[in-house]
Every structure is written in C-alpha cells, then in structure tokens.
Amino acid sequence: MIGQRESVSGAHFAFTDRWGGVSAAPYEELNLGGAVGDTPEAVKANRETAAEALGLDPARVVWMNQVHGAEVAVVDEPWGTGVHPLRRSREGGTPVPEVDALVTARRGLALAVLTADCVPVLLADPVAGVVAAAHAGRPGMVKGVVPAAVRAMVELGAAPERIVARTGPAVCGRCYEVPESMRAEVAAVEPTAHAETSWGTPAVDVSAGVHAQLERLGVCDRAQSPVCTLESDDHFSYRRDRITGRLAGYVWLD
Numbered sequence: 001m002i003g004q005r006e007s008v009s010g011a012h013f014a015f016t017d018r019w020g021g022v023s024a025a026p027y028e029e030l031n032l033g034g035a036v037g038d039t040p041e042a043v044k045a046n047r048e049t050a051a052e053a054l055g056l057d058p059a060r061v062v063w064m065n066q067v068h069g070a071e072v073a074v075v076d077e078p079w080g081t082g083v084h085p086l087r088r089s090r091e092g093g094t095p096v097p098e099v100d101a102l103v104t105a106r107r108g109l110a111l112a113v114l115t116a117d118c119v120p121v122l123l124a125d126p127v128a129g130v131v132a133a134a135h136a137g138r139p140g141m142v143k144g145v146v147p148a149a150v151r152a153m154v155e156l157g158a159a160p161e162r163i164v165a166r167t168g169p170a171v172c173g174r175c176y177e178v179p180e181s182m183r184a185e186v187a188a189v190e191p192t193a194h195a196e197t198s199w200g201t202p203a204v205d206v207s208a209g210v211h212a213q214l215e216r217l218g219v220c221d222r223a224q225s226p227v228c229t230l231e232s233d234d235h236f237s238y239r240r241d242r243i244t245g246r247l248a249g250y251v252w253l254d
C-alpha cells in the first residue's frame with residue numbers, strides 16, 4: 001500500500017507500492033492511474049483506499065494530466081477527480097490541465113504524481129508552507145520540469161536551501177537502456193544522467209539527473225528511494241510490463 005512514508009517539520013511525503021487495491025490484472029492491485037485502461041471504478045476505489053491510509057480526504061488530493069513536459073500549475077483547490085483526465089470535472093470546472101508539476105501553498109491540500117518508472121519528485125519548504133509534486137521521466141528531466149517546479153515554489157516564498165526533496169521508486173540507471181544517441185543527447189544536457197546498464201549497454205539515470213539539478217539549485221536536503229521499479233515485483237514498471245498500473249507519490253502540509 002504505502003511503501004514509503006516520511007514527515008519533516010509538518011511536511012509529509014509518501015510513495016505507494018502496487019499492493020492493497022482492487023484492480024484486476026494487469027493493473028493489480030493498487031493502480032492509481034486513470035488513463036492506463038483500468039476501470040474508473042477501480043481507480044476511484046484505490047484512490048480512496050490510499051487516501052484513507054494516509055489520513056487524507058480523497059477529495060483534497062490534486063492529480064495531473066501528465067504529458068512529459070515542463071509546465072507547472074499553481075493550485076489552491078482540487079479540480080475534480082482526475083480519473084478521466086480529459087473529461088471536465090463534475091463541478092463543470094476546468095479540465096485537469098496537461099502539466100507535469102503542481103505547486104501549492106494551501107495547507108492540507110495534497111499533490112499527487114503518477115509514475116511507473118519515471119521519477120516522482122516531492123518537494124516541500126515547511127517554513128514557507130509551499131509544496132510541489134513533479135513527474136520527471138527522461139523527457140521531463142531534460143526539459144527541466146524539476147527546476148521549473150522549484151522556481152514556482154520560490155515565487156510563492158520558498159527558499160531552495162529550506163526545500164526538502166524526496167524522489168520515489170523509479171527505473172534505475174543500471175536498467176534504463178537507451179540507444180547510444182539518446183544517452184548522448186541526455187548527457188549533453190545533464191551529464192550526471194549518463195549511465196550504463198548492468199549488461200554494459202548505454203543507459204540513462206533519470207534520478208541522478210534530477211538530484212544533480214536540485215543540488216545546483218541549492219536544495220541540500222535530498223533523498224532518493226533505493227527501489228528500482230523494473231527490478232521490484234512490488235512496483236509497477238512500464239518498461240517491464242508495458243500495460244500496467246501507476247504508483248503515486250503524495251506531498252502535503254499539515
């Protein structure tokens with residue numbers, strides 16, 4: 001259910017694993033992604049189950065329509081369930097926007113990021129009362145979605161040296177095989193992402209790239225999940241299974 005959880009000065013960080021939900025194969029069990037082919041009823045039930053385990057009101061969890069970009073949305077309120085990302089919310093409000101990072105200064109509002117191999121990035125400045133969630137796959141890391149999220153936090157009063165950063169389960173640099181040309185393109189932007197698979201072929205380490213970006217911005221309090229999604233049977237992995245569920249990372253302030 002909740003694979004990792006941590007609280008720092010009233011800021012809360014959590015990452016799910018794949019167990020404890022109601023989804024049938026190949027989304028078993030706790031699929032939290034609404035755009036992967038699972039039934040909306042199962043996703044809704046799973047999101048409620050995960051929220052309950054975290055002590056959150058599922059109606060106060062904000063999701064994104066992630067598109068591997070670097071756009072950031074500042075939010076004060078939820079915009080609907082997000083189970084159908086392209087459908088307008090029941091309230092008749094705005095559709096869930098196509099962004100890969102959310103920022104809020106609203107206490108008690110939880111921000112959620114969906115992944116299955118990409119890097120879920122959770123950020124919080126407990127002093128300023130500002131949190132962010134970002135989806136950083138290879139394209140998002142290269143486009144700078146995480147620095148964009150940090151800049152948006154700073155505009156709301158956060159200071160990089162106070163930001164606590166946690167990255168969740170993701171495919172590791174020893175497993176994420178890419179063509180040589182792709183590794184070169186990524187490394188030209190973020191040299192620390194240059195990696196090699198355990199079998200000796202070109203690879204990309206997205207988590208290493210994200211942490212290097214955060215370090216350059218002055219974010220010192222950083223921690224990275226030791227879990228590789230592709231190697232772990234307890235986590236969804238798109239590269240391993242293709243049709244599969246999505247894990248979620250949640251960040252919020254008391």
Ligand SMILES: [Zn+2]
Pocket residue numbers: 171172173174175176228229230231
């Ligand atoms: Zn791995």
